[in-house]
Amino acid sequence: MKEKNAPSLSHPEVVYLSFFGAGFLPKAPGTWGSLAICPILFLLGYFKAPFFLFIPFLIMATIISCYVAEVAQKKFDVHDPGWIVIDEVLGMWTAWLFTQTGDQPIFSLIIIFGLFRLFDIYKIWPATFFDKKVTHGAGTILDDIISGVYAGLTYLLLRFLFFKFF
Numbered sequence: 609m610k611e612k613n614a615p616s617l618s619h620p621e622v623v624y625l626s627f628f629g630a631g632f633l634p635k636a637p638g639t640w641g642s643l644a645i646c647p648i649l650f651l652l653g654y655f656k657a658p659f660f661l662f663i664p665f666l667i668m669a670t671i672i673s674c675y676v677a678e679v680a681q682k683k684f685d686v687h688d689p690g691w692i693v694i695d696e697v698l699g700m701w702t703a704w705l706f707t708q709t710g711d712q713p714i715f716s717l718i719i720i721f722g723l724f725r726l727f728d729i730y731k732i733w734p735a736t737f738f739d740k741k742v743t744h745g746a747g748t749i750l751d752d753i754i755s756g757v758y759a760g761l762t763y764l765l766l767r768f769l770f771f772k773f774f
Contacts, residue, residue: 615680621676621680622680624676625677625693625694626641626692626693627645627694628644630693631690631692631693638696639696641693641695641696641697642696642700642725646700649701649704649717650713653704653717666705670749670750670753673749674744674750677692677745681745687743687748688747695748695752696752698753699753701756703720703756703759706759706760707719707720707760719766720763723759724759727758728752728755731755
């Protein structure tokens with residue numbers, strides 16, 4: 609079923625916000641968006657890319673995404689539509705930053721994916737505040753950043769408790 613006011617990939621902002629069309633895949637676009645970034649995160653983890661270099665990039669991408677989401681939502685007369693999955697991409701990237709102390713990037717990525725989806729679906733405060741009360745582009749994006757932080761912190765707790773498996 610096509611979403612009301614769903615734009616096409618002929619718009620550059622839609623390409624960006626849907627993470628190159630991942631948000632238009634059938635059923636569970638948030639899961640597709642979360643999965644779409646995983647190969648990139650795996651490669652960065654595999655080659656032990658210094659995670660601290662990605663923090664400024666992540667901050668800038670979050671700010672830009674908040675702005676682009678606001679513009680697109682006004683342009684297409686929608687609020688937090690399913691096809692916008694850049695928030696899941698950034699949330700997964702945020703969670704991934706917490707895994708950089710582990711030696712098994714695929715195992716860590718699988719765990720972080722599951723944790724992120726859990727926190728993204730069940731939204732714990734303050735993610736619920738941004739999801740429900742903030743109606744501009746920042747609300748669309750920041751709830752997933754918060755879910756990514758929760759997933760990352762939970763990953764660290766699990767790693768601490770079960771160190772020999774990580």
